[in-house]
Amino acid sequence: MEADTPRIEEYLESIYKLQQEQHPVSTSRLAEHLKLSAPSVSEMVKKLASKRLVNHTEKGVCLTDEGNKMAKIVVRRHRLSERLLTDILGYKWDEVHDEACRLEHAISPQMEDRIALSLGNPKTCPHGHPIPDKNGVLLKEKVRPLSELKAKQKAIIVNVFEEDPKMLQYLASLGLIPDVSVLVEEVAPFGGPLIVCVSGSRYALGREVASKIKVK
Amino acid sequence: MEADTPRIEEYLESIYKLQQEQHPVSTSRLAEHLKLSAPSVSEMVKKLASKRLVNHTEKGVCLTDEGNKMAKIVVRRHRLSERLLTDILGYKWDEVHDEACRLEHAISPQMEDRIALSLGNPKTCPHGHPIPDKNGVLLKEKVRPLSELKAKQKAIIVNVFEEDPKMLQYLASLGLIPDVSVLVEEVAPFGGPLIVCVSGSRYALGREVASKIKVK
DNA sequence: ACAATCAATTAGGTATACCTAATAAAAAAA
DNA sequence: TTTTTTTATTAGGTATACCTAATTGATTGT
DSSP: OOOOHHHHHHHHHHHHOOOOOOOOHHHHHHHHHHHHOOOHHHHHHHHHHHHHHHHEEEEEEEHHHHHHHHHHHHHHHHHHHIIIIIIOOOOOOTTHHHHHHGGGOOHHHHHHHHHHHHHHHHOOOOSSOBOOOTTTOOOOOOEEEGGOOTOOOOEEEEOOOOOOOOHHHHHHTTTTTTTTTTEEEEEEEETEEEEETTTEEEEOHHHHTTTTEEOO | OOOOOHHHHHHHHHHHHHTTTTTBOOHHHHHHHHHHHHHHHHHHHHHHHHTTSEEEEEEEEEEEEEHHHHHHHHHHHHHHHHHHIIIIOOOTTHHHHHHHHGGGGGGOOOHHHHHHHHOOOOBOTSSBBBOOOOOOOOOOOEEEEEGGTTTOOOEEOOOOOOOOOOHHHHHHTOOOOOOOOOOOOOOOOOOEEEEEEEEEEEEEEEEEHHHEEEEO
């Protein structure tokens, strides 16, 4: 049984990501996320289980310690790649996701170290998500969605949970990027928009959008 | 018929490299270089031919214009990757080949441009080999092996045709790297060693080794 | 010229990762 | 509770890229 490492990495990474919303990840959700058919995923999950990378129970799939470790390595490589792309190669934050998805599988442990060193051991990716350290230790700050803030509350953007380039461009155009301070001036009722003030300018922001911006 | 692009790139790159010594490349030579069995290569070559990437004659395989173009793109990405690794990530020249072999298949046209721009459009890889431009134009200088020089001749190293890390480390330790000036002090008869002078120091250099160092 | 050698292909078979269609099992709605 | 719907798996099948063993074809040596 020969392993197709990139494929395995892809699965582990997806499971890792989905676990954050839904603990044991369902086959269907995973299939949807990977854009594969449910039976394909069902089959592959069996293989991952036989390699002791996941536990497959009635309720769904979850990563074993080993699988979690591997997933975090991939996440680390993904986020380091993104930083390499923005900080050194001059990419914009909305252009890096897809590139990093390809790069992450071509990066050796040595290259991982070198990138981290050359970038001064960055703690987050360009979207503000933490980069796990070499041992898979990941420090996540306590955050809440911007959409939960009340009128007159002020906060600092920690990260932006969004991959769509168009949306990222839009957010960048408003200055809604990590480490920026935001003041909520007004919150419309019935799930209406927020009026926010970002570095001197005032904008109306939809709830949907605001819920993807995490602040502290 | 779905294409496994990295695999195809690997084949084209090998054919491209081997063509420089042996014009129509033989199946067996290709198989040896790719570390695959002859029948596997035979079969794959048929597929490449059906995609009009190679011409398959009795004497062997050669790249079509289309195949040549694709091969040069891969070579460009390989050599740009090597430069990225040395110039930005601090790798040594003996450490980059294998890494670049993985990276070259994960680089998009856009990333190719960005790397080139960030590095100031380098003309060669760390071993002195020319980097084809975007259109596949490759300017190769007229060179000859260091081993062909006569006593008292002086030359400048253009490139080093070698991939083995140990050998590259050795050459670097003697200062035998691109752009360095070398004076041949003496040439032993019957294929014996050359006595060369490199930046003030004198070394004995085997013929075999010297033949891999190209000078102008 | 003929046998020996070497190169290339054909034949037949493996593993991986995917698919659709059909079925079984579990959860939600009536 | 029974039906409907959703979710997961089995069954069966495809394509790709590899393999070994056997065969054909070309080259070389005597």
